[in-house]
Amino acid sequence: MIKPDLLLHPTPGGLYCPIGDFYVDPVRPVGRALITHGHSDHARSGHAHVLATRQTLDIMAIRYGEDFAASSQAAGFGETINVNGVSVRFHPAGHVLGSAQIEIEKDGTRIVVSGDYKRGVDPTCASFEPVPCDVFITEATFGLPVFHHPPPAGEIEKLLTSLRQFPERSHLIGAYALGKAQRVISLIRRGGYDQPIYIHGSLAKLCDYYESEGIDLGELRPATTEDKKSGSLKGAVVIGPPSAFNDRWARRFEDPLPIFASGWMMVRQRAKQRGVELPLVISDHCDWPELLDTIREVKPQEVWVTHGREEALVRWCELSGIAARPLHLVGYEDEGD
Ligand SMILES: [Zn+2]
Numbered sequence: 578m579i580k581p582d583l584l585l586h587p588t589p590g591g592l593y594c595p596i597g598d599f600y601v602d603p604v605r606p607v608g609r610a611l612i613t614h615g616h617s618d619h620a621r622s623g624h625a626h627v628l629a630t631r632q633t634l635d636i637m638a639i640r641y642g643e644d645f646a647a648s649s650q651a652a653g654f655g656e657t658i659n660v661n662g663v664s665v666r667f668h669p670a671g672h673v674l675g676s677a678q679i680e681i682e683k684d685g686t687r688i689v690v691s692g693d694y695k696r697g698v699d700p701t702c703a704s705f706e707p708v709p710c711d712v713f714i715t716e717a718t719f720g721l722p723v724f725h726h727p728p729p730a731g732e733i734e735k736l737l738t739s740l741r742q743f744p745e746r747s748h749l750i751g752a753y754a755l756g757k758a759q760r761v762i763s764l765i766r767r768g769g770y771d772q773p774i775y776i777h778g779s780l781a782k783l784c785d786y787y788e789s790e791g792i793d794l795g796e797l798r799p800a801t802t803e804d805k806k807s808g809s810l811k812g813a814v815v816i817g818p819p820s821a822f823n824d825r826w827a828r829r830f831e832d833p834l835p836i837f838a839s840g841w842m843m844v845r846q847r848a849k850q851r852g853v854e855l856p857l858v859i860s861d862h863c864d865w866p867e868l869l870d871t872i873r874e875v876k877p878q879e880v881w882v883t884h885g886r887e888e889a890l891v892r893w894c895e896l897s898g899i900a901a902r903p904l905h906l907v908g909y910e911d912e913g914d
Contacts (some may be wrong), residue, residue, distance in 0.1 A: 578684060578685045578686045578711075579683060579684050579685075579686050579687055579761050579819065581686055581712045581879065582685075583595070583596070583645060583710060584596060584663070584681060584686055584688055585601075585681060585690075585712075585714075587601060587904045587905070587906055588600075588644060590603050590605050590607060590608075590902075591604050591605075591906070591908070592690060592714070592883075592900060592906070594663060594681060594684055596661065596662060596663050597609075597635055597660040597661045597662065597663035597683075598661055598666070599611055599628075599660055599661075599663075600683075600907075601613065601679055602619040602620070602690075602692065602769055602906035603621070603624065604618075604620075604621065604664060604909075606621070606623035606624055606625075606909070607624055607625070608624070608625045608626065609624070609625065609626045609628070609660070610624040610626065610627050610628070610630065610631050610646075610768065611627075611628045611660075611665065612628070612629040612633055612637070613629075613670065613678070613679060613690065613691075613692025613693070614633055614670065614673055614675060614677065614693060615631075615632075615633050615636035615640065615673065615674075615675060615755055616671055616693065616717070616755060616756070617674075617839075617910060618909045618910050619692060619693070619909065620633065620636070620637050620640075620868045621639070621801070622641040622642075622646065623646070623731045623800065624644040624647075624703060624733055625645075625646065625647045625648070626646060626647065626648050626649065627645070627648075627649040628649070628650045628651070628652055628658065628660070628665070629649070629651070629652065629667075629677070630651065630652055630653075630654070630655075630667055630675045630676075630677050631651040631673075631675070632674050632790065632822070633675040633676070633677070634649050634651055634856040635675070636755065636783070639782050639783060639786055640755075642762055645818055647726075648859060650664075652665070652667040653667070654667055654668060654669055654677070655667075657844035660805055662683070663681060663683045664680075664681070664682040664683065665679060665680065665681055665682075666679075666680040666682075666690075667679055667680075668680060668706050668708050668790040669702070669703035669704060669705060669706050670691060670693065670694040670705055671694055671695050671696065671697075671699060671702060671703065671704045671705035671887055672692065672694050672695055672702065672705075672756065672758070672862075673693075673701070673702055673756030673757075673760075673863050674692045674701060674702045674756065674786075674787060674790060674792070675702070675714075676692060676693065676702060676756075676863070677692065678692060678694065678695070678705075678706075678708060679689040679692070680708055680710065685863070686711055686783050687709075687710040687712075687883055688710060688711065688712040688713075688714065689708050689712070689713050689714065689875070689877075690714045691713065691715050691716070692716070692776055692860070693716055693861065693862060694715075694716075694863060694871075695860065695861055695862055695863050696863060696867040696870065696871060697726070697728075697729065697839060697867070698761075699760055699861075700763050700767070700792070701756070701759050701760045701763050701770050701787060701792050705784070705871075706873045707871065707875050708875065708878050709875060709876065710875060711877060711878045711879065711881075712877055712878065712880070712881060713871075713872065713875045713877035713880050713881075714880075714881045714882075714883060714891070714904075715868065715871070715872070715881075715882055715883065716744055716862065716863075716882070716883050716884055716885050716909070717863055717882050717883075717885035717886050717887050717889070717890045718840070718862040718884070718885040718886075718896075719860065719863060719865060719868075719885070719886070720835070720865065720866050720868060720882070720885050720886035720887065720889050720890040721865060721886050721889050722865050722889070723842060723843075723865070724840070724864045724865045725864050725865065725866065726840055726843070726858055726859075726864040726867075726905070727841075727858055729760075729764055729859045730764065730767070730768065731801055732764075732838075732857040732858055732859050733761075733764045733767075733768040733857070734768065734815075735855065735857065736748065736750075736765065736768075736836065736855065736857060737765075737768050737769075737839055739834065739855055740770075740812065740814070742810075743834060744811075744812045744879050745800070745811055745812060745832065746812065746832050746833065746834040746843075747810045747811060747812065747813050747814075747815050747831070747832075747833050747834070748812075748813070748814050748815065748833075748834050748836055748837060748855075749778065749815050749817065749822065749830060749833040749834065749839055750815065750816045750817075750819065750826060750836040750837070750857070751818070751819040751821075751822050751835070751836065751837040751838065751839075751851075751853075752817075752818070752819070752837075752838045752839075753818060753819065753839075754780050754783055754815055754818045757838055757839070757854055757859070757861060758776070758780050758783070758816050758818070759783065759784060759787045759792065760786070760860060760861070761816065761838050762774055762784070762794045762795070762797070762816065762876075763792065763793075763794060764859070765814065765879035766793070766794065766795045771795060771815070772796075772813070772814070773796040773797065773798045773813070773815065774794075774795065774796070774797075774798070774802035774812055774813075774815075774816060775797075775799070775813050775815040775816070776797050776798070776799065776815075776816050776817070777796050777815075777816065777817030777818060777826065777897070778799060778801060778802055778896070779817070779818055780816065780818070781797075781799065784797055785863065789827070789854045789908070798885040800815045800816075800817065800826075810830060811831065811911075815830065815833075819837065819839075819851075822835065822851075824849050833888060834854050834855060835851075835852055835853050835854050835855070835856065836841070836853065836855040836856070836857060836858060837851055837853045837855040837857065838859040839840025839856075839857075839858075839859065839860065840858060840859070840860025840861075840862055840864070840889055842856035842857060842858045842859075843858050858887060858899045868890060869893065872894065872897075877899065878899070878900065879899065879901065879902075880894045880899055880900070880901040880902075881899040881901070881902055881903075881904050882901065882902070882903045882904060883904050883906045883909065884905075884906050884907075884909045887903035887904075887905070888903065891903055898911065
């Protein structure tokens with residue numbers, strides 16, 4: 578066995594494997610990048626070579642253009658790929674479409690970089706698979722005992738109830754463009770809502786892509802009523818990225834009901850600050866119990882915590898007899914929480 582630190586360690590550019598000469602989710606352009614998923618804080622353009630799942634490569638091409646990297650290679654789930662003598666395997670992370678954990682193995686030492694992940698059922702992507710390893714590298718976005726995410730079906734029920742209660746108001750849902758928006762649409766459909774759903778222009782390509790990958794989102798229409806005929810969207814469900822809610826786009830709707838779908842909506846103060854009337858606690862990250870369950874299941878010798886609320890999780894590991902340390906990685910701002 579070789580020391581885990583020699584196989585992978587944090588650098589200012591991201592996690593680096595000196596033996597394989599590659600980075601995982603680098604924050605600056607590098608020669609060889611392994612990418613866990615398409616969120617912009619993990620998948621950046623400008624690398625010479627990118628290894629990622631086919632769906633993540635497709636998503637990068639949609640977001641950055643076909644020339645997002647000089648060259649790329651698709652990794653199938655479970656397939657072993659030799660990178661300069663290091664064995665690399667991708668496994669589902671359950672975060673967004675195409676998201677993967679990356680297993681890195683050399684001479685019997687095995688490290689799993691989980692990227693962003695969640696454990697709850699999500700019909701829009703493959704479910705997280707626990708992979709036994711020596712070192713498990715985890716995020717801790719919601720790494721405090723106060724974070725418990727309720728079942729998403731119940732959150733969607735709140736939305737459907739509001740639609741019945743306020744049939745005149747357009748229900749404006751803020752949801753991140755990759756993953757959250759499609760998951761919310763899919764959940765609304767599962768809740769039995771079959772009316773057209775109106776989407777902001779910036780969601781169109783990714784929604785089309787999800788559809789092309791077999792994820793049924795029902796009838797989607799562009800929410801682009803430039804004129805004042807927005808009366809047609811009275812009582813409609815409208816979905817846009819959170820950023821769009823501060824600009825002119827949001828002002829075209831009459832008496833809109835502001836909604837935000839995010840794990841952060843557990844924190845009332847955050848909802849209030851954003852002027853959210855109906856907070857929906859729907860997260861694509863693990864809550865505290867999911868983080869602990871995952872570590873118990875994976876049974877690593879050691880846990881490294883990349884970003885988020887590292888201290889509490891590190892402390893919990895130590896109290897449970899598992900060596901742990903924070904990596905203090907910077908540059909991962911949770912595009913999709
Ligand atoms: Zn993410």
